[in-house]
Amino acid sequence: MTARYAEMPRFASIEEAIAGLQPVEPVYCLRPGKFAGAAGRFLDNFPGDALYAVKSNPNPRVLDLLWAAGIRHFDTASLGEIELIRRQFPDALCHFMAPLRLPGHGKIAYEKYGVTDFVIDCDAELDKLVRETGNPKRLRIFVRLSATAGGALLELSSKFGTTPDDGARLLKRVAEYGEIPCLTFHVGSQCLSSFSYAQAIEMARRTIIKSGVTIGALDIGGGFPAPYANYELPPYYWYFDTIREALGTLELANLPLMCEPGRALCAEGISLITQVVLRRGDKLYINDGIYGSFDELTLPGFDADYPATVYAFDHGTATVKDGPKRPFRVYGPTCDSLDVLPRPVMLSETIQPGDFITFDSMGAYSVSSRTPFNGFFPDAWALIGN
Ligand SMILES: Cc1ncc(COP(=O)(O)O)c(C=O)c1O
Known part of the structure; x- marks a missing residue:
């Protein structure tokens, strides 16, 4: 592969990427x-x-x-x-x-x-x-x-x-x-x-x-x-x-x-790692939103949902949070009230700040539509697998 790849952090799995990067900003994970x-x-x-x-x-x-x-x-x-x-x-x-x-x-x-x-x-x-x-x-x-x-x-x-x-x-x-x-x-x-x-x-x-x-x-x-x-x-x-x-x-x-x-x-080639910044009841505030990678969800008629998984990070290890789920309103990081995913997302009911949420099938019309609105612009990259 080209130099562009040599420069990117590379991990065997999403768990390793979370543990290795502990990212506070969203990370686009490429799956060759x-x-x-x-x-x-x-x-x-x-x-x-x-x-x-x-x-x-x-x-x-x-x-x-x-x-x-x-x-x-x-x-x-x-x-x-x-x-x-x-x-x-x-x-x-x-x-x-x-x-x-x-x-x-x-x-x-x-x-x-x-x-x-x-x-x-x-x-x-x-x-x-x-x-x-x-x-x-x-x-x-x-x-x-x-x-x-x-x-x-x-x-x-x-x-x-x-x-x-x-x-x-x-x-x-x-x-x-x-x-x-x-x-x-x-x-x-x-x-x-x-x-x-x-x-x-x-x-x-x-x-x-x-x-x-x-x-x-x-x-x-x-x-x-x-x-x-x-x-x-x-x-x-x-x-x-x-x-x-x-x-x-x-x-x-x-x-x-x-x-x-x-x-x-x-679409399938990118999974996005995001982090939960704040939880208030069933409201979650994460580090990416509709002005970033989630713009397509706002299009009239587009009611597909990205598959979401919650990971806890503890003692240097990331693990999937299993167990019961409930619907959460998921807000982006900007000051705009419109910056909220249009439909609730089913996530582990024990989710808390510091946990990570990965969204799969994020490659299409996400990176291409993101804006730098309010000083947020997701642009960290990693490679997962070969
Ligand atoms: C002319 C044209 N070709 C191809 C595409 C790609 O479409 P899709 O991503 O649905 O395959 C588009 C999407 O807007 C388009 O306008």
Whole structure:
């Protein structure tokens, strides 16, 4: 591994990390085996290129682990993400998969970084992209369709995406420009139904037929789920089998395929160690909150819970606190009353200040959304296992 890892404290287990660090600030614990397992799932089973959605966790340590696990394609949805990835991996394959680009950024992505994959969902962005890049007739321009909401906790089709009719029209316009027309959609994040992909692929099929153009690639987006405490996940092979079967209906044997998993590649790889600072009855005050690692819990519709475990630390040893549990209101460390986890957390009823709480499956949309509000900014890191 790279120097970034050599510098990180390394432990065999969470218990050893707590004992070794006795951290008063939150610690992100990276689990290389989990990153390797998640990446392997897509590299071995998805019948195309798996692009890591960088926005889900752009931390250089996470990127290194995914690179080490074999990920080479990146859904870089802004110029900033392209620059970040190319700085770290000059040979990485970047795809600019945001339907909206700031003025001039399409030009820089194409001319400076050689990016040729872009997304649009309207005439204005198509025309701007073609104008900025000089219409090189070698861009793959993905028209983004709105997917039916339903299977996912977080929908991603009300802000971007268009209808099959309008999508067909845009595909024709891409072809008229001489660029390569392609299609994409996003079924929504933490999608618990593999059928959502089949439904969206059917919509893509109808759009292709309506357009009458030859499609250059299909990108089925992200949305693949991660394990959280209160959701039973369908097995992964359901997703890959359903997707493969639905793709068969397109009858486009050699169509290049892509997907853009974010959460499914990075969530499981991080456990977060936090510490209890104060207890008042059933109110707990811990050293991290919604302005730090727990922002995603505040999103409307996101009702997944991170699996939580309490550890006591005594005489140099950390041990899990077993026994009866009860619900606690968990507050973050800032002065803001809003800084409270939106749902109670079931924790050992004997929990007390100085105890530690670990939260698992914390890799996605946590590190990427934290803020330095009120002087708190979790940024301590450790490695757990190999
Ligand atoms: C265009 C695009 N692709 C991929 C992703 C990653 O989605 P997920 O983390 O649900 O896999 C997102 C998330 O916002 C997105 O907007």
